[in-house]
Amino acid sequence: MVxxxxxxxxxxxxxxxxxxxxxxxxxxxxxxxxxxxGASGSGKSTLLGLLAGLDxxxxxxxxxxxxxxxxxxxxxxxxxxxxxxxFVFQSFQLLPALNAIENVMLPLELAGTANARxxxxxxxxxxxxxxxLRHYPKHLSGGxxxxxxxxxxxxxxxxxxxxxxxxxxxxxxxxxxxIELMFAINAESGTTLILVTHDDEIAARCARRLRxxxxxxxxxx
Numbered sequence: 001m002v003x004x005x006x007x008x009x010x011x012x013x014x015x016x017x018x019x020x021x022x023x024x025x026x027x028x029x030x031x032x033x034x035x036x037x038g039a040s041g042s043g044k045s046t047l048l049g050l051l052a053g054l055d056x057x058x059x060x061x062x063x064x065x066x067x068x069x070x071x072x073x074x075x076x077x078x079x080x081x082x083x084x085x086x087f088v089f090q091s092f093q094l095l096p097a098l099n100a101i102e103n104v105m106l107p108l109e110l111a112g113t114a115n116a117r118x119x120x121x122x123x124x125x126x127x128x129x130x131x132x133l134r135h136y137p138k139h140l141s142g143g144x145x146x147x148x149x150x151x152x153x154x155x156x157x158x159x160x161x162x163x164x165x166x167x168x169x170x171x172x173x174x175x176x177x178x179i180e181l182m183f184a185i186n187a188e189s190g191t192t193l194i195l196v197t198h199d200d201e202i203a204a205r206c207a208r209r210l211r212x213x214x215x216x217x218x219x220x221x
Contacts, residue, residue, distance in 0.1 A: 001160055001192045002028040002051065006060035009046055009215075020046050022215045023060065028208075030159070033186065033193045035203035037220075038212035044196045047212065048162050051194065052085060053077035065159055082110055086153030086161040086191070088182070090168035092145040094137040094152075100124060101133040104152045111156050123151035127181060143174035147181070154185050161186065163195045167202065179205065 009021040020043050028034050036044050049055045050062055053069040062069045065084055069077055086107075087093070094103050104120035113119055124130055127147040137145055146166065153161050166182065167175030179202055186193045195206060203209050209220040 001030040001032070001065060002194070003063040004051070004060070005063075007047075007050060007057050007062065008059045009043075009050065009055070010058040020215050021050070021057070024215075024217045025060075026210065026217060026219075028192060028194060030192055031190050032208060033183075033206040034195070034208045034210060035206035036194065036196045036210050036212055036217075037198065037200065037203050040198075042212040043215045044212050045164060047217075048164055048194070048196055052081060052087070052162055082107065082156075084159045086156065086158035088146070088149050088153050088161065088163040088166045090165040092137070092142070092149050092169070094145055094148055096137050099134045099136050100129060100140070100148045103137075103148055104155050107152060107156045113156070119155055120151070123155040124148070126185065127151045141174075142170050143178060146170065146174075146178050150178070150182055150185065154189055154191065157189065158191060160192045160194065163193065165196055165198065167197075167199065 005025050007021055007024045008019065010017050010019045036047065038044050050057055056070060064080065067080055072080065098106065101117065101120045101124060104123055105116045108116035108119050121133065124133055127150050129144060129147050132140060132144060140148065167178055170178060183205055197203050210217050211220050
């Protein structure tokens with residue numbers, strides 16, 4: 001599903017080059033669950049951005065389902081994201097002007113799903129929010145917003161879900177519920193999951209763990 005080869009990212013740091021990622025290579029098979037752990041500033045979120053094609057590496061390559069991102073233009077990468085990827089963010093990233101069902105319907109409509117409203121209703125029921133269909137994000141708790149985000153991520157049936165600290169803005173009990181729900185849905189869907197987390201207990205739920213340290217990835221046992 002994912003092949004990373006020699007991935008390096010450098011940025012300009014006040015006229016001096018700063019290397020955030022150093023020649024990282026790894027492969028994630030279809031259906032795998034992979035946790036990426038490491039301290040803040042180690043390069044985890046930069047790596048996720050490169051895996052999603054939101055940014056391009058300084059050198060090296062990312063290939064998703066046979067498509068090398070560096071060979072695609074920005075519009076083509078956006079189309080690929082819509083077709084292959086789902087996202088779960090720490091800050092939920094729901095559109096405030098849309099209610100819960102409209103937030104879930106949006107990626108379905110962009111994908112051309114004919115029965116987008118029915119699909120969105122199904123997924124909101126799956127995450128326990130059938131009573132919140134028409135509530136706007138500002139009227140939802142953090143846990144409810146993340147449930148909407150899970151529904152939005154999985155509804156289009158992506159091949160790969162990228163989750164960046166999905167419990168970072170939640171209390172421990174709510175975060176535990178969200179993680180249980182995310183792993184249950186992921187197992188039902190057979191989706192590939194790459195999860196960035198500081199939480200070793202969450203990371204242990206994944207089949208593989210990778211540690212990012214000073215821009216370099218190493219496999220953990």
